[in-house]
Amino acid sequence: MSRRTQYLLFALWVILLASTPLWASNYVVRLAVTIAMFTALTLSWNFIGGFTGYPSFSTAAFFGLGCYAGALSERAGVPMLLAWGIATLVVGAFAAALGAIILRLKGHYFAIGSIGVVEVVRLVISSWGSLTGGGDGLNLPLLAGGPNVVARIFLAVMLAIMIVTFLITVVVDRSRLGFGLRCIQQNEDAANMAGVNVTLYKVIAFTLSALFCGTIGAAYASWTGYIDPSDSFSILMSIKVPVMCLLGGPGTILGPVIGTAAFTLLEEVFWANFLDYNRAILGVVIVILIFFLPGGLLGLSYRDAMARIGGMFGRTKAAA
Amino acid sequence: MDYLQTLVNGIVLGTLYACLAVGFSLVWGVLNVINMLHGSLIIFGGYLTYFAWHSYGIHPLLALPAVSLLMFAIGYLTQLTMINRVVNQPVLTTLTLTFGLDLILYNFMTVYYTATPRRVTLDLGVVDLGGVVIPFDRLLGMALALILTGILYLMMKRSKIGRAIVAVRMDSAAAALMGIKVNSIYAITFGIGSLMAGATGAIFAMVYPVTTNLSGAYLGKAFVVCVVGGLGSVQGALVGGIVLGIIESFAGQFFGPQHALTVGFLLMLVLLVVRPTGLTGVKGYE
Amino acid sequence: MTILVAERVSRNFGGIRAIDDLSFALKEGEIVALIGPNGAGKTTLVNLLTGVLRPSSGHIRFEGQDVTAQRPFEAARRGLARTFQIVQPFPKMTVLENVAAAALFGGKQESVAAAMAMAREQLEFTGLTQFSERSAAALTLAGRKRLELAKSMAMNPKVLMLDEVNAGLNGSEIDGALRLIRQIADRGVTILVIEHLMKVVLSLAQRVLVLHHGQLIAEGSANEIVRNPRVIEAYLGEKFARRFTAEAAHG
Numbered sequence: 001m002s003r004r005t006q007y008l009l010f011a012l013w014v015i016l017l018a019s020t021p022l023w024a025s026n027y028v029v030r031l032a033v034t035i036a037m038f039t040a041l042t043l044s045w046n047f048i049g050g051f052t053g054y055p056s057f058s059t060a061a062f063f064g065l066g067c068y069a070g071a072l073s074e075r076a077g078v079p080m081l082l083a084w085g086i087a088t089l090v091v092g093a094f095a096a097a098l099g100a101i102i103l104r105l106k107g108h109y110f111a112i113g114s115i116g117v118v119e120v121v122r123l124v125i126s127s128w129g130s131l132t133g134g135g136d137g138l139n140l141p142l143l144a145g146g147p148n149v150v151a152r153i154f155l156a157v158m159l160a161i162m163i164v165t166f167l168i169t170v171v172v173d174r175s176r177l178g179f180g181l182r183c184i185q186q187n188e189d190a191a192n193m194a195g196v197n198v199t200l201y202k203v204i205a206f207t208l209s210a211l212f213c214g215t216i217g218a219a220y221a222s223w224t225g226y227i228d229p230s231d232s233f234s235i236l237m238s239i240k241v242p243v244m245c246l247l248g249g250p251g252t253i254l255g256p257v258i259g260t261a262a263f264t265l266l267e268e269v270f271w272a273n274f275l276d277y278n279r280a281i282l283g284v285v286i287v288i289l290i291f292f293l294p295g296g297l298l299g300l301s302y303r304d305a306m307a308r309i310g311g312m313f314g315r316t317k318a319a320a
Numbered sequence: 321m322d323y324l325q326t327l328v329n330g331i332v333l334g335t336l337y338a339c340l341a342v343g344f345s346l347v348w349g350v351l352n353v354i355n356m357l358h359g360s361l362i363i364f365g366g367y368l369t370y371f372a373w374h375s376y377g378i379h380p381l382l383a384l385p386a387v388s389l390l391m392f393a394i395g396y397l398t399q400l401t402m403i404n405r406v407v408n409q410p411v412l413t414t415l416t417l418t419f420g421l422d423l424i425l426y427n428f429m430t431v432y433y434t435a436t437p438r439r440v441t442l443d444l445g446v447v448d449l450g451g452v453v454i455p456f457d458r459l460l461g462m463a464l465a466l467i468l469t470g471i472l473y474l475m476m477k478r479s480k481i482g483r484a485i486v487a488v489r490m491d492s493a494a495a496a497l498m499g500i501k502v503n504s505i506y507a508i509t510f511g512i513g514s515l516m517a518g519a520t521g522a523i524f525a526m527v528y529p530v531t532t533n534l535s536g537a538y539l540g541k542a543f544v545v546c547v548v549g550g551l552g553s554v555q556g557a558l559v560g561g562i563v564l565g566i567i568e569s570f571a572g573q574f575f576g577p578q579h580a581l582t583v584g585f586l587l588m589l590v591l592l593v594v595r596p597t598g599l600t601g602v603k604g605y606e
Numbered sequence: 607m608t609i610l611v612a613e614r615v616s617r618n619f620g621g622i623r624a625i626d627d628l629s630f631a632l633k634e635g636e637i638v639a640l641i642g643p644n645g646a647g648k649t650t651l652v653n654l655l656t657g658v659l660r661p662s663s664g665h666i667r668f669e670g671q672d673v674t675a676q677r678p679f680e681a682a683r684r685g686l687a688r689t690f691q692i693v694q695p696f697p698k699m700t701v702l703e704n705v706a707a708a709a710l711f712g713g714k715q716e717s718v719a720a721a722m723a724m725a726r727e728q729l730e731f732t733g734l735t736q737f738s739e740r741s742a743a744a745l746t747l748a749g750r751k752r753l754e755l756a757k758s759m760a761m762n763p764k765v766l767m768l769d770e771v772n773a774g775l776n777g778s779e780i781d782g783a784l785r786l787i788r789q790i791a792d793r794g795v796t797i798l799v800i801e802h803l804m805k806v807v808l809s810l811a812q813r814v815l816v817l818h819h820g821q822l823i824a825e826g827s828a829n830e831i832v833r834n835p836r837v838i839e840a841y842l843g844e845k846f847a848r849r850f851t852a853e854a855a856h857g
Contacts, residue, residue, distance in 0.1 A: 118591045279427040287421065290416060
């Protein structure tokens, strides 16, 4: 798919989502906000997980920190947009510092370290009751206009963040940074020998992966008006985001967008029709994804997929 | 603060943690797969035991062997049909797959059993050893945990299969060249992992409430024990478990019980950076 | 003009002394061969010189600067390039992209486009142009060795260390490699070759360093070191060395 086509598809998708208030129900508008939000989260994750190949599960930590940084700022009287800016910077700084330490780990150890971070941050926030309200959560000043108007505002906000992360993805993809990250992903030692400052690049990718999670977290907090530790730091989010990226095609520009769209729509269908079993069905989707879509939807080769399905029914050797 | 009591509490707790983690540690160390199913498998073992007791009056001690065998079979089959396909793939793939499987199991348990905590009430009272008080059910749990891990340890050291597993853990290519059927060993190891999880669940059913809500917490503990103690060995799980138990016990006394968890995770993070091989020094693959 | 100096460099691994109090100097534009039996420490030495390993003691100077504590990417950017015995390409990239990576980072090219241009130049130099768009993983062994050379050259090196670049190649492939190496030397690059094949050593090297058990046991022209008793002893054992020198004395 040529770049022009990719940009065009993205633009069309944005327009579609942005136009939902004009032709769809309030429920669908909220769904569009969710899609925009998760697309931005997935595009962010793509920097560290897709381009660099480090399986981070820290998305929830960055999102949650953003929620709290934003909420605390707003409660201290800071205007909403500025609070979001503060949250972005706080989360970015946190990720840079954390990255310098944790990016020394590889593979499984890095994955576990990144999950551990979510747990520790969550537990710290839960315990620091005097500052964060602990398990009771925090309330934020509600926005005027009623839920439907507010939803439209946040559709615009999330779409804006989504567009920004997409643009940054495009720039990184074509730049020296992107090239270097791809080298690191394929062979970190060889990248080092070829002159790539591996540590610096990894930290940059990790920080990029966190930055807008912070913004989104703060915006989300402003939108819902109430946050608590278990919602803000949900491990499920940390797992869903990589799965969405895997589904679409990691390390590509459009992969996260397609993957998030497909995943969220599937989830909606299952949630609406099989409420009790929606988690199990999500699980089945994941299992199918792993077995049949190794490169995500964008990496799909129908011949490969057919061969795999055929291979499950009989020990067929791959065609010579 | 009664140091001795806190220490003993920690040790008792630690042996339970060791039993909880040993199956997880083996699977990780030998197959290089992080089994996100582990927590749910423990709960599943717990539910099976609970319902054997509740509906058929079977005492948990009797149910333990049956549950263990059933769980072994489940694990063996799961590995053979699904996990085996991804054994050599990157972390994200294997972790996501086991997470997907976990979602399925978790959901079915929640729907079938509901999340209401179930308790096997045995009313066994407490034991007083010179001023140190231990609830009898925990003591029983500790004994069983030690017996199980002991049997596993002996099996790994003495039996042919145990040695094959260790060989595969050290170098699967070399093991294959020596005639070991690596895929079978993988399946058996995963089966053992499930067995230990289920057995732990059966033991825990006597001590703790059984509810799907605890699945994540158990998994988290298993992680910490592995990182603290070292992967792929029974000794590692024992050391890691007991160390974690003691630390949590003291942390709970100093900072309050709600912080015990945080301290555990912080310890894990620090160790990951400083000494990922854990206290017994066996490194997992990367 | 000395360009690279190792000053009493040692490296320990636990109880093993892999490199023992080693000192030598490379002059600009030289071609020097580094030989020695298996396990002598040749690759370890190259690793020390390029920042992959840090010396346990001693210093390394490059163009007068102390670079003992450098990291691999810094070495690459300074102009200290090396090839690997076991070739490590970027498997999912094309041959062109592999070389462009080296040009962009180690070679400090200004942009991806400039790096691609430099890469094309080096591919032509090493005769790999027809493989530009192929995946690096699809090359034959000889092709991969040339790719390594092209990558190193793309970094505009001042010193190039070739680690067993001829291992696994047949006779004509080796001749081709030798031609390339001479052309590289003609461009003014200082070359250090680690070699097992005496044919290569004799035809290329102006000077030979002999390593054994991590120590430098001989240094001199190719002809000198072949007759050096210590060298013979290192390769063939004490008994043969005594017999050889005895025969030489009587012959």
